[in-house]
Amino acid sequence: MQTRNTVQRQIVLQTVLHMHDHPTADTVYAAVAAEHPSISKATVYRNLNQLASQGEIRRVAMPNGADRFDFNTSEHYHVRCEKCGAVFDVHMPHILNLIDQVEDASGVEVQRYDILFEGICQDCRTEAV
Structure with a gap:
């Protein structure tokens, strides 16, 4: 299924691309919300999941902890x-x-x-x- 390339998805993607410390979804949300307070946590999480499933970012599973996201695919x-x-x-x-x-x-x-x-x-x- 093809997903739309929304403004929110681009904001989330650009945020991850500028974070080189393997952030958690909460960390990405905090960075996005600081610049775009109208974007919800659910929107950031949904877009992180879609970007990872499409291969635009990489999800790094952490045993006993929150998954991390990596700009390096x-x-x-x-x-x-x-x-x-x-x-x-x-x-x-x-x-x-x-x-x-x-x-x-x-x-x-x-x-x-x-x-x-x-x-x-x-x-x-x-x-x-």
Whole structure:
């Protein structure tokens, strides 16, 4: 089903494209509402979901937490700090033939995947010292 490209959707998209910290839907809503107070939370959430399903932004599922949204739609990995909750891109080459290996081992035709590493970020490790 084709969705309309509304002014609200463009506002939400532009907001995510300018946020490079993997914001939650609430964070996106706060940024949108600061500039456009007439846009409802439901409108922002609906547009985030549509933009993610259309591949214009990327949803990063967080175990035991709110999903995050990423302007970078290319295949890449993420890491989440278990202490401060920050989410970062992992800048490394893709694991070659990963999908082929998973498909061969499981018999499942992989449609998409997300890899999320968890640990303690550099800033939090520095604070602990």
